[in-house]
Amino acid sequence: MKAKPAELVISLAVLALGTAVALGTTRLSGAGGYARIGPNAAPAVVAGGLVLLGLWLLYEALSGGWHNSIPDQPEARGEHRFYASAFIWVSVGLFAQMLLIHRAGFVLAQAALFACIARGFGSTRPARDFAIGIALALGVFLFFVKFLNVNLPAGWLKPILGTAGI
Amino acid sequence: MAETFHLLLHGFSIALTPFNILWGLIGVILGTFVGVLPGVGPALTVAMLLPLTVKLDPTGALIMFAGIYYGAMYGGSTTTILLNTPGESASIATALEGNLMAKNGRAGPALATSAIGSFVAGTIATVLVTMLAPLVIEVALRFGPAEYFALMVFAFTTVSAVIGSSTVRGLTSLFLGLFLGTIGIDSQTGQSRFAFGVPELLDGIDVVVLAVGLFAVGEALYVAAYSSRLEEKIEQLKGSLWMSKEDWKRSWPAWLRATAIGFPFGSIPAGGAEIPTFLSYATEKKLTKYPQEFGNGAIEGVAGPEAANNASVTGALVPLLTLGIPTSATAAILLSAFQNYGIQPGPLLFQSQADLVWGLIASLYIGNVLLLILNLPLVGIWVKVLTIPLPLLYAGILVFATLGAYSLHQSVVDLLTLYVFGLLGFVMRRWDIPVAPAIIGLILGPLAETQFRRALAISQGDLSVFITQPISATVLAVSALLLIVPLVVSLVRRA
Numbered sequence: 001m002k003a004k005p006a007e008l009v010i011s012l013a014v015l016a017l018g019t020a021v022a023l024g025t026t027r028l029s030g031a032g033g034y035a036r037i038g039p040n041a042a043p044a045v046v047a048g049g050l051v052l053l054g055l056w057l058l059y060e061a062l063s064g065g066w067h068n069s070i071p072d073q074p075e076a077r078g079e080h081r082f083y084a085s086a087f088i089w090v091s092v093g094l095f096a097q098m099l100l101i102h103r104a105g106f107v108l109a110q111a112a113l114f115a116c117i118a119r120g121f122g123s124t125r126p127a128r129d130f131a132i133g134i135a136l137a138l139g140v141f142l143f144f145v146k147f148l149n150v151n152l153p154a155g156w157l158k159p160i161l162g163t164a165g166i
Numbered sequence: 167m168a169e170t171f172h173l174l175l176h177g178f179s180i181a182l183t184p185f186n187i188l189w190g191l192i193g194v195i196l197g198t199f200v201g202v203l204p205g206v207g208p209a210l211t212v213a214m215l216l217p218l219t220v221k222l223d224p225t226g227a228l229i230m231f232a233g234i235y236y237g238a239m240y241g242g243s244t245t246t247i248l249l250n251t252p253g254e255s256a257s258i259a260t261a262l263e264g265n266l267m268a269k270n271g272r273a274g275p276a277l278a279t280s281a282i283g284s285f286v287a288g289t290i291a292t293v294l295v296t297m298l299a300p301l302v303i304e305v306a307l308r309f310g311p312a313e314y315f316a317l318m319v320f321a322f323t324t325v326s327a328v329i330g331s332s333t334v335r336g337l338t339s340l341f342l343g344l345f346l347g348t349i350g351i352d353s354q355t356g357q358s359r360f361a362f363g364v365p366e367l368l369d370g371i372d373v374v375v376l377a378v379g380l381f382a383v384g385e386a387l388y389v390a391a392y393s394s395r396l397e398e399k400i401e402q403l404k405g406s407l408w409m410s411k412e413d414w415k416r417s418w419p420a421w422l423r424a425t426a427i428g429f430p431f432g433s434i435p436a437g438g439a440e441i442p443t444f445l446s447y448a449t450e451k452k453l454t455k456y457p458q459e460f461g462n463g464a465i466e467g468v469a470g471p472e473a474a475n476n477a478s479v480t481g482a483l484v485p486l487l488t489l490g491i492p493t494s495a496t497a498a499i500l501l502s503a504f505q506n507y508g509i510q511p512g513p514l515l516f517q518s519q520a521d522l523v524w525g526l527i528a529s530l531y532i533g534n535v536l537l538l539i540l541n542l543p544l545v546g547i548w549v550k551v552l553t554i555p556l557p558l559l560y561a562g563i564l565v566f567a568t569l570g571a572y573s574l575h576q577s578v579v580d581l582l583t584l585y586v587f588g589l590l591g592f593v594m595r596r597w598d599i600p601v602a603p604a605i606i607g608l609i610l611g612p613l614a615e616t617q618f619r620r621a622l623a624i625s626q627g628d629l630s631v632f633i634t635q636p637i638s639a640t641v642l643a644v645s646a647l648l649l650i651v652p653l654v655v656s657l658v659r660r661a
Contacts, residue, residue: 010597014338021345024360037622039352042615046348051340056334067656068331070598079392081536086390090320090564094588097568113568114561117386121394121557136565144419148221150573158611 004072007061022047044082089120105155110137170300177524181532186229189222190529194229194536199236202548204251208238208479208564209495209605210381213374214566216503217573224507225522229529229547231503235496236288236533239479240541243280243472247272248401254321256475259443263460263467268401270463272329275409277545279417279465280472282409285538287425287473291480292530294429295487297526299516302488302556306513311620312631313441314489316638316645318614321491323645328441333652335599342590343607345372353612354619366579373502373609375571377495380601382567384591386560394556403549407542414464420450420469428474432481432493446474480530487511487523491610495602498609 011072025047028040060066074081093116100109113134115126123129144150154161180186193379196218200211215234219227247264260280267276272607294313309317326336349360350370409417424446431442450466451457460467462601485491490511492498509519515521543547554562571584594601625631 010593017342018346021332023359027356028359029357037619037627039355039357041327041619042344043348043359046341046345049337050345053334053338053341059354060334066332066335066597068598074392078396080395083391083395086394087387090390091585093564094585095569098578098585101572101581102578103220110565110569114565117390117556117561117564120386120390121560123555123557129557129561133553133565134560136562140565140569144569144573148218150217150220150574151576153576162396 003061004065005067007066011057013054014050014057016105018047018050018052018054021050086120086122089116093117093120100155102153103155105157106135106152107134107137107141107157107161108155110140122159170296170567173300173520173524174296174528176520177526177528178531180225180521180525181229181528186226186525186529187387187532189230190233190533191536193233193534194237194240194540196232198241198537198540198548199237201238201241202245202551203241203244203559203563204249204552205385205560207215207242207381207496208235208604209377209499211238211241212496212499212503213381213569216374216499216506217570219503220506220573224509224519225525226528227507227635228503228522231500232526232529233533235479235500235535236476236530236537237540238496239476240281240284240537241548243284244541244545245279245552247276247280247468248403248549249398249552256443256478257439257595258440259447259471260468260475263464265401266461266463267465267468268463269630272408272463272465273369273401275413275465276463276468277295277403278409278542279413279469280408281538281541281545282474283417283421283424283469283473285534287428287475288480288534288537289531290422290425291429291432291477292527292534293604294433295480295483295530298433298484299488302484303513303516306488309489309513309637311617311624312635312638313641315614315621316632316641317489317491318610318617320641320645321485321610321612322603322607323648325493326600327649327652331598333649335597337602339594339599339601340603340607343376343604344611346376346604347608347611348615349426352433352492353616356509357391359585363522364393366577366581366583369575370612370660371583372571372574373499373582374574375580375583376587376608377499378567378571379587379603380591380594380604382563383584383588386564387588387592388595389560394560398556400549400552403546407545409465416454416456416465417469419453420446420466421473423449423453424470424473425477428477429481431565432478433484442474442478443471446470457638471580483530485516488513490515490613492606495605498606501609527625551618561613594649632647 004007021043025040027041029038042047071077072152073096099107100112110131111130115129118129119126140154144152196215197211200206200214202206212234219230242257243260245251245572246261247268250261250265262277322340326340327333343575351358351368358368427446429441433656447467447470450470454464454466456464482497484496485493486501492501568581571580574580591601621631632642
């Protein structure tokens with residue numbers, strides 16, 4: 001049986017992470033006072049563990065596949081085929097939020113996130129989704145700022161939201 | 167024992183102040199509401215609602231959290247039974263029979279036996295926590311760093327290697343969490359580790375960001391990609407909500423047996439509520455007088471696992487409060503809630519913060535009563551939550567989940583980290599790598615490291631300290647056996 005590419009990639013990624021941690025550990029100080037071990041001891045254990053586990057996963061992947069793995073066909077898992085567009089819309093929403101939150105402010109960023117996620121899950125009414133997002137985010141904003149005294153950025157809506165927010 | 171009773175009464179005097187009752191009530195309502203949402207388990211519920219408590223005093227906040235913790239489980243059962251989408255692995259056993267009962271028009275009794283069973287198990291388990299905690303503390307006060315380190319290693323082993331479908335994938339998840347735990351400033355020397363000069367990383371990775379990333383963002387990516395276009399079937403809540411005499415007769419023994427199974431699993435750090443729920447399911451299947459009903463919606467098959475789940479989750483408060491060791495993802499996030507207030511659970515907590523601890527324990531009794539009242543008559547309201555369309559539901563979940571991560575430090579770096587953990591969560595979900603060990607590793611790893619270095623500082627660097635002290639030697643030996651025996655068995659079987 002041919003090894004599954006995904007299992008190989010994940011196994012190698014674990015191995016690579018372990019190696020990287022090991023390299024990073026060599027740059028840490030080992031001075032540890034009475035304990036005789038320093039801040040580099042725990043990372044060394046972690047690095048060793050990750051390398052061993054990476055090798056173990058690689059061995060399983062190459063000798064007939066990971067044990068007790070779940071089926072590769074989505075249908076066998078009771079799911080549908082991979083919708084790349086859905087995955088991308090959810091990602092777009094999260095990046096839009098990162099870009100907007102300190103410029104346009106919390107309310108608009110969360111509304112954009114809301115609309116993109118809904119789009120990713122198959123909604124076909126972006127204007128409605130955005131409006132619901134605005135209402136929800138505005139409610140959260142006012143609750144946090146007025147009631148909990150937690151500041152959230154007002155951004156472009158500052159003229160409307162007044163003194164609330166930062 | 168009389169002293170314990172006195173302390174508990176004192177706890178009630180704290181928990182029953184108007185504000186604390188209010189926080190408890192808000193906690194159970196929010197917990198139930200969020201717990202009902204499909205795809206949101208108790209761990210995510212607690213992580214998402216954490217920022218709400220930033221301005222509360224510690225006692226009020228923790229009472230609210232206890233309410234959220236319990237409420238999320240009650241709410242989750244409703245979803246499991248009506249929608250057949252278990253929000254966490256401990257609900258899978260309930261889903262087996264519960265959803266079948268709902269399909270046969272017996273959703274009412276299924277919800278009732280799960281709610282009353284949770285109440286019975288939760289209350290008995292709380293009584294056991296009350297009695298057991300002072301005893302564990304007696305012992306724990308004599309523990310040194312070596313014993314703590316050994317117990318933490320034991321918890322690592324049980325949560326990663328013993329549960330789940332694969333030891334190696336569980337351990338991989340654990341070590342990933344341990345790695346994330348080393349990021350930031352080393353607490354003992356002040357040296358920065360793996361922060362790459364990013365100031366936001368110096369404080370370390372927050373467990374809330376990891377939990378929300380893995381559970382909310384990862385889940386959203388996965389569900390959007392693989393199951394957002396499936397037809398969902400919600401079972402209607404028709405017929406009587408009440409259990410018949412027959413239902414009562416069959417539920418009672420199952421609740422009690424399940425409590426006896428669930429509590430020990432939670433209270434020794436033996437990793438989560440998944441095993442006891444399945445054990446309880448198997449027990450009921452074996453003991454039932456109606457074996458033909460199993461597979462068609464047998465009430466014992468709902469009553470048992472639900473009660474076992476609650477008993478074990480409540481039992482998990484014993485190691486959490488008395489030793490500071492979390493044994494589930496949810497308990498790990500509760501521990502971080504404690505730490506946000508600068509409180510480190512452990513035997514000393516019962517002395518230094520007696521008001522807080524006993525107020526919290528008393529609020530568990532109150533929370534169980536509130537939840538029973540909230541869930542039985544009001545279940546119709548929670549069912550309405552399930553009719554929210556999937557796109558709006560997940561959009562709403564992410565608005566709140568990202569808010570939870572962002573409001574910690576108002577930082578975009580946290581949002582980026584959140585997305586990276588989301589991708590990780592997607593990969594872990596798709597290739598069946600459990601996420602709970604990573605969360606427990608992140609929060610418990612640095613604590614274990616501290617105890618390890620303390621133990622060695624006392625012994626002047628002599629590693630034998632871990633095997634010359636009887637308790638730590640025994641616990642470490644058991645952990646090693648748990649890890650090695652299954653491996654040997656599987657090797658022998660294949661050879």
